Amino acid sequence: MSLLPVDDAIAAILQRVPAPTAERVPLSQAGGRVLAEPLIAAHDQPPFHASAMDGYALRAADVVEGHRLSLIGTSQAGAGFSGRVAPGEAVRIFTGAPVPEGADTVIMQEEALVDGSHVSFTAPARPGHSVRPRGNDFARGQQLIAPGTRMGAMQLSVAAAANSAILNVARRPRIALLATGDELVLPGDPLGPDQIVASNSYGLAPLLSPYAQSVDDHGIVGDERAKLRSKLADIFAGDLDILITTGGASVGDHDIVQELLLEMGVTLDFWRINMRPGKPLMFGTRGKTLVFGLPGNPVSAMVTAIVFIKPALRRWLGYAEPPTWRLPLAAATPPNTARRHFMRARLVHTPNGPQLEPIAQTDSGHTSSLGGANMLIIQPEGDPGQPAGTTIEALSIDAF
Structure with a gap:
């Protein structure tokens, strides 16, 4: 079976995502x-003409040589002056307060000279100055x-x-997570012979939860058909929108997830993608439920979730797709194979601005390299490698 191009896989997934409700x-x-x-x-x-500063509200035409205006009241936020400002009059006013009817300007208090019940100004008046018009x-x-x-x-x-x-x-989707594999144990449990600690669900849950109504982790189930079928049946019986399994997405002797999902009514759209890491990605539907079968290797699981599941969740919410980042390389990238490479990278800040520093590690099971990564460089199929300073495309790992 030929490998499906990444862009075709994303398009196929988005066609299955329901319209936002x-x-x-x-x-x-x-x-x-x-x-x-x-x-x-x-x-x-504002719902009225409002003062932009503390000062005095008046008619700009009254500020002429020798002027001396009568103070007739105060307008403050929540308690405006109820009367009208007539020629030769002014009102003490405070920031945010309604400008009284008849006044067309405000002069700040630092430019006012108060003499008892009268005021004059050391600065010219300008109509509309320091007044926030209604609906501004x-x-x-x-x-x-x-x-x-x-x-x-x-x-x-x-x-x-x-x-x-x-x-x-x-409305946000309800997501279920299920890790599969005899080799897995929960964090904190003792490691037996030939066992590893399950980490995928602990990365996927916080990655996807900002988009979800709930992310329910259904733990680990081993590679035994009866137990796996029973667990899947329990999950499908619940009210979920998206099921995400990790592990068992290939077609080896012990990779039974795909086989059981098909037996349980999942219509498979595809399961092999022309990318690295993450080639054995599986996607299909069961009624209204979207079903993603992610690879078991931790880096592959996280990368495929970022590349495929996050766009589906954004479409689910009606959220606009973000532009792909375009940033210069802080170091050269090596030549790529015929598969699109989503290369781990870190965003670094330099005197010349932000740049992308590639992480050389490419092993799909190398979890420690994830700790320093906050970006994925998108390296095209067959790319000969690019020197430092080249502007390339990348995805943000953490951006919503």
Whole structure:
């Protein structure tokens, strides 16, 4: 069987992802969620002409040679002056307070000379100066935030200012993780002969949880058909949207995951990708459930999750695809094979700006090299290798 190109595999997965569906959540619970409908302003902000500083509100035309204006009141935030400013009058005003009717400018208090109930100014008056017009920030009916936007601190602040107590956000999928293999033991358990510590689920859960309603780790099941079938049946009986298995995705004598999934009604779209690490990636569906069979090698599992599962989750949420990073190399890359290489790398800051430093280790089971990686260099198929300074494409490992 020929190897499927990476781009074709991503396209096939995205075709299976359902359209985003919206749910309403309180603003206090919307952090990190993706907006499903545009946020529209329901009022003008500010809702009145407001002062941009502490000073005096007046008519600009009154500041002429020899002027002396009568102080007739005070306007402060939450308690505006209710009267009208007539010719020859001024109102003491504070930042954020409504500019009284009749006034068309504010002069800062440092440029004012107060004499009892009168005030004059050492600076000329300019109509509209230090006045924030009604709707200057946003106007009723204006779109403030587009759908597909992740609601971070800045966006939540805007939503609060727009008086949006409830937001329509994309429903997040429920994800199940299952590690397979007789050789695996849980972290903290003693290692027996020929055993290794299971690490994949402990990396996948935090990688995917920002996109998910829940990520349920179903632990480890060995390479025994009856136990694996029973575990898979229990998982499918639950209310899940995405199943991710690690290990057993190939077709060796002990790689039974694919065989059992097919027996249990999974329609397989593909299972071999022209990439490294991560060639034996499996993808299919069972009803509404997306099923990913990731390789068991830890680096392969994490790389395939970044390259294939994260784009699927972003599509699920209606979240716009981020642009591929383009950065110069801090060191040369070696020649590549006929498979696209997702090379571990670290982002380094240099006097000339950010650069990508390749990590030379290519073993798909070499977990310690993951600790220093925060980027994946995308090395094209058959690439002859690029010298330091060449601008290349990369994926961020940690970016949402």
